[in-house]
Amino acid sequence: MTTKAQLDRIVEGLVGKELVDNWWNSPNKHWNDKTPLEVFESGLEGKMDVRSYLIFHAYCSGGG
Numbered sequence: 001m002t003t004k005a006q007l008d009r010i011v012e013g014l015v016g017k018e019l020v021d022n023w024w025n026s027p028n029k030h031w032n033d034k035t036p037l038e039v040f041e042s043g044l045e046g047k048m049d050v051r052s053y054l055i056f057h058a059y060c061s062g063g064g
Contacts, residue, residue, distance in 0.1 A: 002051045004040060010054040014061060 004024075011020045024040075027033040030053060039046040 002047060007051060007054055010058050014054070014057060
């Protein structure tokens, strides 16, 4: 299972180290203004959704 700490490395590659916590705690339109942390903590499906979202954006942006 992917942990939040593992995903933090992808988030850091996308937004920078100083904005990792901000990303996790900011409303995101992808999840109808829920925060990524709320989605991640909602269960296995939420964890998989956040992981997929980050991998997609890391791949498309060349980050991560």
